[in-house]
Amino acid sequence: MNASANSIIVALDVSTTSSVDQLLDQLSQTDDRPAVKVGMELFYSEGTAMIRHIQQCGFDIFLDLKLHDIPNTVERAAYQLGQLGIQYTTVHALGGGTMIAAAKRGLQRGAQQAHVTPPKLLAVTELTSISEKMLVNEQHVSLPMTDQVRQLAQLADTSGADGVICSPQEVTTIKPFVNDDFLLVTPGIRLTTNPADDQQRIMTPRQAAKAGSSAIVVGRPITQSSQPANAYMTIKKEWLIHD
Numbered sequence: 001m002n003a004s005a006n007s008i009i010v011a012l013d014v015s016t017t018s019s020v021d022q023l024l025d026q027l028s029q030t031d032d033r034p035a036v037k038v039g040m041e042l043f044y045s046e047g048t049a050m051i052r053h054i055q056q057c058g059f060d061i062f063l064d065l066k067l068h069d070i071p072n073t074v075e076r077a078a079y080q081l082g083q084l085g086i087q088y089t090t091v092h093a094l095g096g097g098t099m100i101a102a103a104k105r106g107l108q109r110g111a112q113q114a115h116v117t118p119p120k121l122l123a124v125t126e127l128t129s130i131s132e133k134m135l136v137n138e139q140h141v142s143l144p145m146t147d148q149v150r151q152l153a154q155l156a157d158t159s160g161a162d163g164v165i166c167s168p169q170e171v172t173t174i175k176p177f178v179n180d181d182f183l184l185v186t187p188g189i190r191l192t193t194n195p196a197d198d199q200q201r202i203m204t205p206r207q208a209a210k211a212g213s214s215a216i217v218v219g220r221p222i223t224q225s226s227q228p229a230n231a232y233m234t235i236k237k238e239w240l241i242h243d
């Protein structure tokens with residue numbers, strides 16, 4: 001992913017086909033086709049029929065189900081996801097290196113079975129809704145957040161993931177420790193005018209671009225806007241034009 005429109009991933013955190021269609025219609029009014037993220041809400045509500053629908057509309061799909069289970073269970077689930085012809089999917093890095101490797105194997109076997117390209121596997125490090133304080137008080141991790149995220153990124157890299165999900169705040173720390181083509185995909189994106197909502201580790205699109213994020217994931221700043229197409233264009237401008 002280069003700094004281009006398809007390195008913006010719009011999170012379709014809605015539950016109905018009509019809401020999806022309204023958002024895809026708004027995005028189609030811009031000159032480009034960002035990738036779109038289907039999360040648990042939409043997938044649990046509309047299932048694989050929604051994947052096919054969005055594919056027919058011509059958008060790349062990031063199916064974000066954040067698998068986190070024993071390796072055998074994850075491999076079998078990934079085998080199913082590998083058949084869908086999607087571009088990206090996720091596991092939790094905290095599931096361990098054997099689980100990440102099992103997910104990769106399942107995706108590859110599924111894709112081979114369906115004669116499609118396997119999706120890129122992204123491992124979620126520490127959710128961007130976790131603060132430094134929560135890391136210590138709730139997870140009892142004594143490392144600073146950047147070190148914890150860096151270690152999980154290295155684990156993901158050596159276990160066969162194609163990249164990680166992290167906050168843009170950790171990108172410069174991780175970069176020297178992973179392969180050059182390892183993707184650093186960053187949610188927690190907010191314009192200075194947006195509320196942080198439940199996000200704890202945020203940056204603006206401009207800051208994320210300067211830090212070296214491979215791609216940004218943006219949901220509510222676009223989907224909750226009264227003018228989603230305009231909000232998308234504002235974010236795109238900041239992401240692509242920075243000094």
Ligand SMILES: O=C(O)c1cc(=O)[nH]c(=O)n1[C@@H]1O[C@H](COP(=O)(O)O)[C@@H](O)[C@H]1O
Nearest residue numbers: 011064126127128165187188217218219220
């Ligand atoms: O895996 C993700 O995409 C993800 C990981 C993470 O650490 N933080 C995070 O916010 N996300 C997703 O990124 C999107 C961010 O949405 P907004 O906060 O509305 O921009 C949501 O769909 C989250 O599920």
